[in-house]
Amino acid sequence: DVKVTQSSRYLVKRTGEKVFLECVQDMDHENMFWYRQDPGLGLRLIYFSYDVKMKEKGDIPEGYSVSREKKERFSLILESASTNQTSMYLCASRPGTLGLGYTFGSGTRLTVV
């Protein structure tokens, strides 16, 4: 069964900490994505990557950065965590092939205190 695995299901971090959220996919997908999900706002795209070492900003990149050193791994970095970054973070991957959909991970619920 193909999978997108997020390293943590729940995280609690302090304001100002540097936070790393890890995502690994085993499907050899070219494209990987980070979303955050907040009540009433749906899923919002933070960053995506269409190839190793390539990244593009999504709709809400401020306060975040990403790293994709290997095809299977896409990391989201909160440079200095703030309380307004408390959210559910979802990683997804997708092949580059025409028309195919996303596979999502189970999500990481991050609380910044």
Add this chain to the structure above:
Amino acid sequence: DAKTTQPTSMDCAEGRAANLPCNHSTISGNEYVYWYRQIHSQGPQYIIHGLKNNETNEMASLIITEDRKSSTLILPHATLRDTAVYYCIVGTSGTYKYIFGTGTRLKVLA
């Protein structure tokens, strides 16, 4: 990319067909229609997608109108496990920024 409009919530009796509508009146010719669902506290799950023709898989059927301005996801025999938020999105194969709205919250009633 085209935007979609879905009802906020729907109820369906267990064992009956659940028909979830989606409007995408500004869809362009090369944009697909995708459906996902999200069960509470999990990541969204891909259900089905289509371009012009109706599609069916083991989970659901997708009916796309001839003008492609709307579509309906059909769960033929809804179960309690189908209670979830259902998202309809459109985009091309090259689209990276799919727009997930707030979806339709489907509640299947015993």
